[in-house]
Amino acid sequence: MLYILDQRLRAQSIPGEKARKVMNDIITTMFNKKFMEELFKPQELYSKKALRTVYDRLAHASIMRLNQASMDKLYDLMTMAFKYQVLLCPRPKDILLVTFNHLDTIKDFVHESPGILNQVDETFRQLIDTYGGLSAGELQLIRQTLLIFFQDMHIRVSIFLKDKVQNSNGRFVLPISGPVPWGTEVPGLIRMFNRNGEEVKRTEFTTDGNYVTLQREGSFDLYGDRVLKLGTNMYSVSRPVETHMAGSSKNTASHAKESTVPSPLAKEELNFLARLLGGLDIKKPGGSETGFRLNLFTTDEEEEHAALTRPEELSYKVINIEAVQEPGRRAELSRILGELEVAEPRPESAGKGEDLLALMDAL
Amino acid sequence: MGGSSPAPDYNWAAWCALPARVLLVLTSQRGVQMYEADGSIMVYWHALDVSEHPPAQAVFARGIAAAGGRFICVGTSSGLVLVFDIPPKGTNVTVSQVLEQHRDAITDIAAELGQAPDGAGDLVTADDAGTLCTWSTGEEFTLRSKIPAFGVPPCLLSGAEDSFVHVWQLSTNPDTEDIEIQHCHAECVTDTQVCGACFCDPQGDSFAVTGYDLSEILRYSRV
Numbered sequence: 001m002l003y004i005l006d007q008r009l010r011a012q013s014i015p016g017e018k019a020r021k022v023m024n025d026i027i028t029t030m031f032n033k034k035f036m037e038e039l040f041k042p043q044e045l046y047s048k049k050a051l052r053t054v055y056d057r058l059a060h061a062s063i064m065r066l067n068q069a070s071m072d073k074l075y076d077l078m079t080m081a082f083k084y085q086v087l088l089c090p091r092p093k094d095i096l097l098v099t100f101n102h103l104d105t106i107k108d109f110v111h112e113s114p115g116i117l118n119q120v121d122e123t124f125r126q127l128i129d130t131y132g133g134l135s136a137g138e139l140q141l142i143r144q145t146l147l148i149f150f151q152d153m154h155i156r157v158s159i160f161l162k163d164k165v166q167n168s169n170g171r172f173v174l175p176i177s178g179p180v181p182w183g184t185e186v187p188g189l190i191r192m193f194n195r196n197g198e199e200v201k202r203t204e205f206t207t208d209g210n211y212v213t214l215q216r217e218g219s220f221d222l223y224g225d226r227v228l229k230l231g232t233n234m235y236s237v238s239r240p241v242e243t244h245m246a247g248s249s250k251n252t253a254s255h256a257k258e259s260t261v262p263s264p265l266a267k268e269e270l271n272f273l274a275r276l277l278g279g280l281d282i283k284k285p286g287g288s289e290t291g292f293r294l295n296l297f298t299t300d301e302e303e304e305h306a307a308l309t310r311p312e313e314l315s316y317k318v319i320n321i322e323a324v325q326e327p328g329r330r331a332e333l334s335r336i337l338g339e340l341e342v343a344e345p346r347p348e349s350a351g352k353g354e355d356l357l358a359l360m361d362a363l
Numbered sequence: 364m365g366g367s368s369p370a371p372d373y374n375w376a377a378w379c380a381l382p383a384r385v386l387l388v389l390t391s392q393r394g395v396q397m398y399e400a401d402g403s404i405m406v407y408w409h410a411l412d413v414s415e416h417p418p419a420q421a422v423f424a425r426g427i428a429a430a431g432g433r434f435i436c437v438g439t440s441s442g443l444v445l446v447f448d449i450p451p452k453g454t455n456v457t458v459s460q461v462l463e464q465h466r467d468a469i470t471d472i473a474a475e476l477g478q479a480p481d482g483a484g485d486l487v488t489a490d491d492a493g494t495l496c497t498w499s500t501g502e503e504f505t506l507r508s509k510i511p512a513f514g515v516p517p518c519l520l521s522g523a524e525d526s527f528v529h530v531w532q533l534s535t536n537p538d539t540e541d542i543e544i545q546h547c548h549a550e551c552v553t554d555t556q557v558c559g560a561c562f563c564d565p566q567g568d569s570f571a572v573t574g575y576d577l578s579e580i581l582r583y584s585r586v
Contacts (some may be wrong), residue, residue, distance in 0.1 A: 087556070087575075151576055167554065171576065174526045174554045194541050205546035207527060 001078045007235035025062030031119035052316045063291040069307035070296035083150040085230045090181035092139035097218045101231030177210035182217045379429035383451030390424035407456040430474035430486045431500030438469025467492040518567035522560035
């Protein structure tokens with residue numbers, strides 16, 4: 001998310017000070033101690049709805065606003081990118097290296113703010129402590145759980161299509177050449193052992209694959225060369241590529257049918273949200289800072305068009321607070337959201353300013 | 364032990380310790396007999412159905428185990444495993460289930476004492492051909508896995524997340540009797556992390572593949 005926001009802030013020529021403030025605000029909110037405490041608790045995988053709600057909240061942790069269409073696109077891009085990274089991990093432990101690549105870049109974004117840097121380093125240490133010692137089997141279970149979450153998502157991303165990392169059917173390319181995972185051998189040799197454990201015979205075989213041994217292992221320390229490129233910023237300054245999204249791979253004739261019946265939400269989902277959002281300590285911006293709207297598309301017209309033509313099956317369901325059945329729970333969530341509400345900024349462009357709660361209540 | 368006919372030749376005897384009681388179980392060519400632990404009273408008698416066996420084939424019961432906290436399992440020469448539901452007291456023993464996975468005479472049966480972990484089998488049955496079956500006990504016994512008989516299967520299939528499925532040839536070295544492996548064929552399922560693969564026929568002439576994010580089952584055949 002931060003990579004994409006960083007690129008769009010530059011593409012939209014948002015003044016340096018403002019852009020840095022947005023990035024700092026979001027990062028400091030994300031790495032807030034209470035929030036991290038909640039995330040690190042052993043728990044079930046979040047539902048898609050709940051996760052999207054949290055990201056909506058995080059993206060609006062500063063003076064920046066996003067229309068629904070832009071938020072949808074942002075979320076599409078970040079989930080597909082993360083799916084790609086998790087899928088392509090050569091070995092289960094590499095998901096940690098991917099995470100460390102993310103954190104390394106985040107630290108770069110906030111290198112001028114020692115306080116926020118500390119927050120990130122704290123989380124880094126917690127990650128190393130919690131996950132550094134897990135077995136390959138446990139890490140593979142984590143990876144597979146994440147992959148289940150992303151299953152059947154095939155949104156085509158133009159930067160991926162251009163780099164030939166994704167096919168036109170939305171599936172990612174799995175290379176059959178290149179380095180093998182750290183700690184494994186290049187396939188092609190069969191060794192046979194007798195019942196005493198002595199090697200008695202060797203034969204070779206060939207396949208279409210063209211693999212080489214990996215020269216060195218990435219670092220799992222606070223600082224170090226991760227070696228793995230997955231998780232690094234593909235939108236860096238030297239590659240100002242358009243972040244536009246190709247259409248869905250399915251052409252459906254369906255249209256969005258507005259449902260007026262509130263969906264009964266699972267108790268756990270609400271509890272989880274209340275705890276997580278409660279932990280997000282969103283600062284109210286100073287009076288002097290005026291807000292602005294970030295557009296993930298090249299023009300306002302494009303953004304409007306995207307909003308109108310988004311296929312139903314890709315619509316993200318954000319949690320509708322009004323649909324909450326239990327009055328006590330509804331009041332609590334409304335209170336938390338109220339506390340987090342930022343003063344409505346004067347919009348810089350002619351786009352419609354979205355009320356925060358309205359964003360949350362979109363279904 | 365009274366009775367008009369001469370006592371059968373018992374070939375198997377076992378104490379079956381269930382939570383509520385201990386029974387002495389004896390098997391023979393005629394069937395299964397269950398006694399109170401001190402041998403004083405016969406609780407139950409089950410005659411083997413000779414008609415279930417092909418003619419000129421030996422008939423007997425073999426392999427006894429207490430399982431699932433309330434059952435006694437007994438194997439037969441026809442490959443059937445009889446599951447007896449044992450009441451905490453008295454003689455009202457019933458045959459609750461007959462397990463029909465084995466085609467050869469049951470060699471032996473063994474059961475796990477106590478609770479097996481979720482999904483694990485707690486009963487193993489073995490037959491003379493070398494086939495092993497594991498089961499989960501309960502109201503309804505369910506087959507957990509079946510390991511085929513002795514002898515090296517001709518082909519082996521492996522699939523992995525690198526998108527490759529490999530077919531291997533297994534054989535036994537006649538001189539050393541060591542098992543050897545040869546690579547037969549590699550299939551690259553483009554851009555797919557293979558999650559499952561299995562042969563569709565016993566000769567290994569075709570196999571099916573499933574993968575992550577794949578809504579289809581792919582089938583490959585030898586041409």
